[in-house]
Amino acid sequence: MTNYPTMPVDGRAKKHIVILGTGGTIAGTGEPGRTTGYTAGTLELQTLIDGVPGLTGLARLTGEQLINADSDNITARDWLTLVGRINALTHDDVDGFVVTHGTDTLEETAFFLHLAAKTHKPVVMVGAMRPYTATSADGPMNLYQAVALARSDAAKDHGVMVVFSDGIYSARDVTKVNTFKTDAFSGRDIGCLGYMRDDTPYFFHKSLQPHTLSTPFDVTGLDALPSVGIAYFHIDADPAVLDFMFAHYDGVVLAGAGDGLASSLWSDRAARLIAETGKPFVRSARIANGMVNFQTNGAISAGNLNPQKARVLLQLALTVTRDHQKIGQYFATY
Ligand code: ASP
Helix, strand or coil, X not given: CEECCCCCCCCCCCCEEEEEEEECHHHCECCCECCCCCECCCCCHHHHHHCCCCHHXXXXXXXXXXXXXXXXXXXXXXXXXXXXHHHHHXXXXXXXEEEECCCCCHXXXXXXXXXXXXXXXXXXXXXXXXXXXXXXXXXXXXXXXXXXXXXXXXXXXXXXXXXXXXXXXXXXXXXXXXXXXXXXEECHXXXXXXXXXXXXXXXXXXXXXXXXXXXXXXXXXXXXXXXXXEEECCCCCCCHHHHHHHHHCCEEEEEEXXXXXXXXXXXXXXXXXXXXXXXXXXXXXXXXXXXXXCCCCCCEECECCCHHHHHHHHHHHHCXXXXXXXXXXXHHHC
Protein backbone atom coordinates (compact mmCIF):
# COMPACT_ATOMS: atom_id res chain seq x y z
CA MET A 1 0.00 0.00 0.00
CA THR A 2 1.34 3.45 -0.92
CA ASN A 3 1.35 6.16 1.73
CA TYR A 4 0.62 9.61 0.36
CA PRO A 5 2.22 12.54 2.20
CA THR A 6 -0.44 14.42 4.13
CA MET A 7 -0.51 18.04 5.23
CA PRO A 8 0.34 18.78 8.89
CA VAL A 9 -2.36 17.70 11.34
CA ASP A 10 -4.19 20.68 12.77
CA GLY A 11 -4.72 19.30 16.26
CA ARG A 12 -7.51 16.83 15.32
CA ALA A 13 -6.63 13.27 14.44
CA LYS A 14 -7.09 12.74 10.73
CA LYS A 15 -9.23 9.89 9.43
CA HIS A 16 -7.45 7.20 7.43
CA ILE A 17 -8.99 6.81 3.97
CA VAL A 18 -7.83 4.12 1.55
CA ILE A 19 -8.15 4.97 -2.14
CA LEU A 20 -8.43 1.94 -4.44
CA GLY A 21 -7.66 2.83 -8.05
CA THR A 22 -9.25 0.93 -10.95
CA GLY A 23 -8.86 3.42 -13.82
CA GLY A 24 -11.55 5.10 -15.95
CA THR A 25 -11.74 8.57 -17.44
CA ILE A 26 -10.81 10.11 -14.09
CA ALA A 27 -7.36 8.58 -14.80
CA GLY A 28 -7.57 9.24 -18.54
CA THR A 29 -5.35 11.34 -20.77
CA GLY A 30 -5.61 12.79 -24.25
CA GLU A 31 -4.97 15.89 -26.31
CA PRO A 32 -4.65 18.82 -23.87
CA GLY A 33 -7.94 20.65 -23.40
CA ARG A 34 -10.15 18.20 -25.30
CA THR A 35 -12.82 15.90 -23.88
CA THR A 36 -12.99 13.39 -26.72
CA GLY A 37 -10.54 10.94 -28.24
CA TYR A 38 -8.71 10.22 -24.97
CA THR A 39 -7.59 6.97 -23.37
CA ALA A 40 -9.14 5.94 -20.04
CA GLY A 41 -7.05 4.43 -17.25
CA THR A 42 -3.56 5.72 -18.03
CA LEU A 43 -2.56 7.73 -14.93
CA GLU A 44 -1.47 6.31 -11.57
CA LEU A 45 -3.28 7.21 -8.33
CA GLN A 46 -0.34 9.33 -7.21
CA THR A 47 -0.87 11.70 -10.15
CA LEU A 48 -4.61 11.93 -9.49
CA ILE A 49 -3.99 12.76 -5.83
CA ASP A 50 -1.30 15.34 -6.67
CA GLY A 51 -3.79 17.05 -9.00
CA VAL A 52 -6.39 17.78 -6.31
CA PRO A 53 -5.69 20.93 -4.27
CA GLY A 54 -6.34 20.35 -0.57
CA LEU A 55 -6.92 16.61 -0.83
CA THR A 56 -4.14 15.57 1.52
CA GLY A 57 -5.47 18.04 4.08
CA LEU A 58 -8.76 16.13 4.31
CA ALA A 59 -7.48 12.79 5.55
CA ARG A 60 -4.51 10.50 5.97
CA LEU A 61 -4.42 8.81 2.59
CA THR A 62 -3.08 5.48 1.49
CA GLY A 63 -3.77 3.87 -1.83
CA GLU A 64 -3.57 0.81 -4.01
CA GLN A 65 -3.69 0.65 -7.78
CA LEU A 66 -5.68 -2.56 -8.19
CA ILE A 67 -6.02 -2.23 -11.97
CA ASN A 68 -5.95 0.67 -14.43
CA ALA A 69 -8.64 -0.01 -17.01
CA ASP A 70 -11.47 1.42 -19.02
CA SER A 71 -14.46 0.27 -16.98
CA ASP A 72 -15.98 -1.42 -20.03
CA ASN A 73 -13.20 -3.98 -19.54
CA ILE A 74 -13.90 -4.61 -15.84
CA THR A 75 -14.68 -8.27 -15.13
CA ALA A 76 -16.22 -10.27 -12.29
CA ARG A 77 -12.66 -11.25 -11.34
CA ASP A 78 -11.87 -7.54 -10.81
CA TRP A 79 -14.96 -7.29 -8.58
CA LEU A 80 -13.71 -10.21 -6.52
CA THR A 81 -10.26 -8.59 -6.17
CA LEU A 82 -11.83 -5.27 -5.16
CA VAL A 83 -14.25 -6.70 -2.62
CA GLY A 84 -11.47 -8.92 -1.24
CA ARG A 85 -9.30 -5.87 -0.57
CA ILE A 86 -12.13 -3.96 1.12
CA ASN A 87 -13.10 -6.96 3.24
CA ALA A 88 -9.47 -7.44 4.32
CA LEU A 89 -8.57 -3.77 4.90
CA THR A 90 -11.72 -3.08 6.91
CA HIS A 91 -10.11 -4.97 9.81
CA ASP A 92 -7.14 -2.55 9.76
CA ASP A 93 -6.91 0.96 11.10
CA VAL A 94 -9.02 2.31 8.22
CA ASP A 95 -11.97 4.74 8.46
CA GLY A 96 -13.33 4.63 4.94
CA PHE A 97 -12.76 3.71 1.30
CA VAL A 98 -12.79 5.57 -1.99
CA VAL A 99 -12.84 3.60 -5.24
CA THR A 100 -11.93 5.42 -8.45
CA HIS A 101 -13.67 3.81 -11.44
CA GLY A 102 -14.78 4.46 -15.01
CA THR A 103 -18.31 5.76 -15.29
CA ASP A 104 -19.66 3.34 -17.92
CA THR A 105 -20.09 0.39 -15.56
CA LEU A 106 -19.65 2.21 -12.26
CA GLU A 107 -23.23 1.50 -11.17
CA GLU A 108 -22.71 -2.26 -11.61
CA THR A 109 -19.53 -2.39 -9.52
CA ALA A 110 -21.14 -0.09 -6.94
CA PHE A 111 -24.18 -2.37 -6.55
CA PHE A 112 -21.98 -5.46 -6.39
CA LEU A 113 -19.96 -3.92 -3.52
CA HIS A 114 -23.17 -2.66 -1.87
CA LEU A 115 -24.39 -6.28 -1.68
CA ALA A 116 -21.11 -8.15 -1.13
CA ALA A 117 -18.66 -5.91 0.80
CA LYS A 118 -18.52 -6.91 4.44
CA THR A 119 -17.83 -3.58 6.09
CA HIS A 120 -19.79 -0.96 7.98
CA LYS A 121 -17.26 1.69 6.96
CA PRO A 122 -18.14 4.17 4.21
CA VAL A 123 -17.31 3.04 0.68
CA VAL A 124 -17.54 5.87 -1.87
CA MET A 125 -17.18 5.32 -5.59
CA VAL A 126 -16.18 8.12 -7.89
CA GLY A 127 -15.23 8.81 -11.49
CA ALA A 128 -15.21 11.61 -14.04
CA MET A 129 -16.71 12.38 -17.41
CA ARG A 130 -13.76 14.43 -18.63
CA PRO A 131 -10.21 13.12 -18.74
CA TYR A 132 -7.53 14.51 -16.47
CA THR A 133 -6.03 16.49 -19.37
CA ALA A 134 -9.30 18.24 -20.35
CA THR A 135 -10.05 21.89 -19.70
CA SER A 136 -12.26 22.00 -16.59
CA ALA A 137 -11.76 18.32 -15.84
CA ASP A 138 -14.41 17.19 -13.34
CA GLY A 139 -12.31 14.45 -11.74
CA PRO A 140 -10.41 16.55 -9.19
CA MET A 141 -13.54 17.99 -7.50
CA ASN A 142 -15.31 14.62 -7.62
CA LEU A 143 -12.29 12.95 -5.97
CA TYR A 144 -12.01 15.71 -3.37
CA GLN A 145 -15.68 15.25 -2.44
CA ALA A 146 -15.39 11.46 -2.41
CA VAL A 147 -12.60 11.60 0.18
CA ALA A 148 -14.51 14.24 2.15
CA LEU A 149 -17.58 11.99 2.19
CA ALA A 150 -15.66 8.82 3.07
CA ARG A 151 -14.15 10.49 6.15
CA SER A 152 -17.51 11.81 7.35
CA ASP A 153 -19.39 10.21 10.28
CA ALA A 154 -22.63 11.02 8.45
CA ALA A 155 -21.60 8.60 5.69
CA LYS A 156 -21.82 5.52 7.94
CA ASP A 157 -24.56 2.89 7.42
CA HIS A 158 -25.51 3.98 3.91
CA GLY A 159 -23.67 1.09 2.28
CA VAL A 160 -21.84 1.96 -0.91
CA MET A 161 -22.36 5.46 -2.26
CA VAL A 162 -21.45 7.26 -5.46
CA VAL A 163 -20.38 10.89 -5.44
CA PHE A 164 -20.73 12.73 -8.70
CA SER A 165 -21.11 16.38 -9.67
CA ASP A 166 -22.02 17.46 -6.10
CA GLY A 167 -24.60 14.67 -5.65
CA ILE A 168 -24.48 11.72 -3.23
CA TYR A 169 -26.26 8.58 -4.50
CA SER A 170 -26.98 5.14 -3.10
CA ALA A 171 -25.30 2.38 -5.11
CA ARG A 172 -28.70 0.69 -5.29
CA ASP A 173 -30.47 3.54 -7.08
CA VAL A 174 -27.76 5.30 -9.04
CA THR A 175 -27.49 4.96 -12.80
CA LYS A 176 -25.62 6.71 -15.57
CA VAL A 177 -28.01 8.97 -17.48
CA ASN A 178 -25.82 10.99 -19.83
CA THR A 179 -23.25 9.85 -22.37
CA PHE A 180 -20.95 12.88 -22.05
CA LYS A 181 -22.15 15.67 -19.76
CA THR A 182 -20.53 16.06 -16.34
CA ASP A 183 -23.84 15.72 -14.43
CA ALA A 184 -24.03 12.15 -15.67
CA PHE A 185 -25.56 10.26 -12.72
CA SER A 186 -29.02 10.16 -11.23
CA GLY A 187 -31.02 8.19 -8.69
CA ARG A 188 -33.92 8.32 -11.20
CA ASP A 189 -37.31 8.91 -9.55
CA ILE A 190 -35.95 7.67 -6.21
CA GLY A 191 -33.60 10.67 -6.07
CA CYS A 192 -30.25 11.24 -4.40
CA LEU A 193 -29.23 10.71 -0.77
CA GLY A 194 -27.96 14.25 -0.49
CA TYR A 195 -25.48 16.82 -1.72
CA MET A 196 -21.84 17.74 -1.27
CA ARG A 197 -21.00 21.41 -0.87
CA ASP A 198 -17.22 21.57 -0.99
CA ASP A 199 -16.11 19.09 1.72
CA THR A 200 -19.40 18.92 3.64
CA PRO A 201 -22.06 16.25 3.02
CA TYR A 202 -25.74 17.12 3.51
CA PHE A 203 -27.92 14.01 3.74
CA PHE A 204 -31.68 14.13 3.15
CA HIS A 205 -32.60 10.46 2.52
CA LYS A 206 -31.57 6.90 3.33
CA SER A 207 -32.16 3.74 1.30
CA LEU A 208 -34.29 1.19 3.20
CA GLN A 209 -32.96 -1.98 1.56
CA PRO A 210 -30.38 -3.98 3.56
CA HIS A 211 -26.78 -3.96 2.29
CA THR A 212 -23.15 -4.92 3.06
CA LEU A 213 -23.08 -6.74 6.43
CA SER A 214 -26.86 -7.36 6.28
CA THR A 215 -26.93 -9.51 3.14
CA PRO A 216 -26.31 -13.28 2.82
CA PHE A 217 -23.86 -12.69 -0.05
CA ASP A 218 -20.30 -13.52 0.97
CA VAL A 219 -18.02 -14.13 -2.01
CA THR A 220 -14.92 -14.93 0.06
CA GLY A 221 -12.94 -17.70 -1.62
CA LEU A 222 -14.78 -17.51 -4.96
CA ASP A 223 -12.73 -17.01 -8.12
CA ALA A 224 -15.75 -16.64 -10.43
CA LEU A 225 -19.42 -15.68 -10.27
CA PRO A 226 -22.40 -17.46 -11.82
CA SER A 227 -23.07 -16.22 -15.36
CA VAL A 228 -26.15 -14.13 -16.11
CA GLY A 229 -27.08 -12.58 -19.46
CA ILE A 230 -29.51 -9.78 -20.35
CA ALA A 231 -32.04 -10.29 -23.16
CA TYR A 232 -33.20 -6.97 -24.61
CA PHE A 233 -36.74 -7.06 -26.01
CA HIS A 234 -37.84 -4.89 -28.94
CA ILE A 235 -40.47 -5.02 -31.68
CA ASP A 236 -40.02 -8.15 -33.81
CA ALA A 237 -37.36 -9.53 -31.42
CA ASP A 238 -36.53 -13.13 -32.35
CA PRO A 239 -37.40 -15.55 -29.49
CA ALA A 240 -34.42 -17.68 -30.55
CA VAL A 241 -32.37 -15.12 -28.55
CA LEU A 242 -33.91 -16.70 -25.44
CA ASP A 243 -32.89 -20.21 -26.53
CA PHE A 244 -29.31 -18.94 -26.77
CA MET A 245 -29.44 -17.15 -23.43
CA PHE A 246 -30.88 -20.08 -21.50
CA ALA A 247 -28.35 -22.43 -23.10
CA HIS A 248 -25.34 -20.22 -22.28
CA TYR A 249 -26.07 -18.65 -18.90
CA ASP A 250 -26.97 -19.79 -15.39
CA GLY A 251 -29.76 -17.20 -15.32
CA VAL A 252 -31.35 -14.63 -17.63
CA VAL A 253 -32.59 -11.07 -17.05
CA LEU A 254 -35.19 -9.56 -19.36
CA ALA A 255 -34.85 -5.91 -20.34
CA GLY A 256 -38.54 -5.79 -21.11
CA ALA A 257 -40.84 -3.16 -22.54
CA GLY A 258 -43.21 -1.24 -20.25
CA ASP A 259 -43.85 -3.18 -17.04
CA GLY A 260 -41.10 -5.72 -17.83
CA LEU A 261 -43.10 -7.19 -20.71
CA ALA A 262 -42.41 -8.80 -24.07
CA SER A 263 -44.35 -10.25 -27.00
CA SER A 264 -46.46 -13.41 -26.58
CA LEU A 265 -43.79 -15.23 -28.57
CA TRP A 266 -41.11 -14.22 -26.05
CA SER A 267 -43.31 -14.78 -22.98
CA ASP A 268 -44.36 -18.28 -24.11
CA ARG A 269 -40.78 -19.22 -25.05
CA ALA A 270 -39.47 -17.92 -21.72
CA ALA A 271 -42.10 -19.85 -19.74
CA ARG A 272 -41.15 -23.06 -21.62
CA LEU A 273 -37.40 -22.50 -21.09
CA ILE A 274 -37.84 -21.78 -17.37
CA ALA A 275 -39.75 -25.06 -17.00
CA GLU A 276 -37.30 -27.06 -19.13
CA THR A 277 -34.01 -25.74 -17.75
CA GLY A 278 -34.99 -24.81 -14.18
CA LYS A 279 -32.98 -21.60 -14.65
CA PRO A 280 -34.21 -18.31 -13.17
CA PHE A 281 -35.64 -15.62 -15.46
CA VAL A 282 -35.89 -12.12 -13.96
CA ARG A 283 -38.20 -9.54 -15.52
CA SER A 284 -36.73 -6.05 -15.50
CA ALA A 285 -37.60 -3.09 -17.73
CA ARG A 286 -35.81 -0.94 -20.27
CA ILE A 287 -37.78 2.02 -18.79
CA ALA A 288 -35.86 4.47 -16.59
CA ASN A 289 -38.45 4.90 -13.83
CA GLY A 290 -41.06 2.90 -11.94
CA MET A 291 -40.99 -0.80 -11.04
CA VAL A 292 -41.93 -4.20 -12.44
CA ASN A 293 -44.86 -5.32 -10.38
CA PHE A 294 -45.72 -8.98 -10.85
CA GLN A 295 -43.98 -12.34 -10.72
CA THR A 296 -45.63 -14.09 -13.71
CA ASN A 297 -45.36 -17.39 -15.59
CA GLY A 298 -42.53 -18.58 -13.39
CA ALA A 299 -40.57 -15.34 -13.88
CA ILE A 300 -39.20 -13.26 -11.01
CA SER A 301 -39.83 -9.50 -10.77
CA ALA A 302 -36.76 -7.23 -10.57
CA GLY A 303 -38.78 -4.61 -8.68
CA ASN A 304 -37.21 -1.26 -9.51
CA LEU A 305 -33.73 -2.58 -10.37
CA ASN A 306 -32.68 -1.81 -13.93
CA PRO A 307 -31.48 -4.77 -16.04
CA GLN A 308 -27.76 -4.31 -15.28
CA LYS A 309 -28.46 -4.06 -11.53
CA ALA A 310 -30.86 -7.04 -11.64
CA ARG A 311 -28.08 -9.00 -13.30
CA VAL A 312 -25.71 -8.28 -10.37
CA LEU A 313 -28.26 -9.39 -7.76
CA LEU A 314 -29.09 -12.55 -9.73
CA GLN A 315 -25.38 -13.42 -9.97
CA LEU A 316 -25.02 -13.07 -6.20
CA ALA A 317 -28.31 -14.87 -5.51
CA LEU A 318 -27.07 -17.83 -7.55
CA THR A 319 -23.99 -18.09 -5.31
CA VAL A 320 -26.42 -19.00 -2.50
CA THR A 321 -29.38 -20.83 -4.06
CA ARG A 322 -31.02 -22.05 -7.28
CA ASP A 323 -34.47 -21.94 -5.69
CA HIS A 324 -36.66 -19.52 -7.64
CA GLN A 325 -38.86 -18.67 -4.68
CA LYS A 326 -35.86 -17.75 -2.56
CA ILE A 327 -34.37 -15.72 -5.41
CA GLY A 328 -37.72 -13.91 -5.68
CA GLN A 329 -37.47 -13.08 -1.98
CA TYR A 330 -33.97 -11.68 -2.50
CA PHE A 331 -35.33 -9.40 -5.23
CA ALA A 332 -38.11 -8.25 -2.90
CA THR A 333 -35.56 -7.56 -0.14
CA TYR A 334 -32.37 -6.14 -1.66
N1 ASP B 1 -15.18 4.51 -20.92
C1 ASP B 1 -14.86 5.18 -19.68
C2 ASP B 1 -14.90 4.18 -18.56
O1 ASP B 1 -15.94 3.77 -18.16
C3 ASP B 1 -15.81 6.29 -19.43
C4 ASP B 1 -15.62 7.03 -18.14
O2 ASP B 1 -14.90 6.66 -17.25
O3 ASP B 1 -16.27 8.08 -18.02
O4 ASP B 1 -13.87 3.78 -18.11
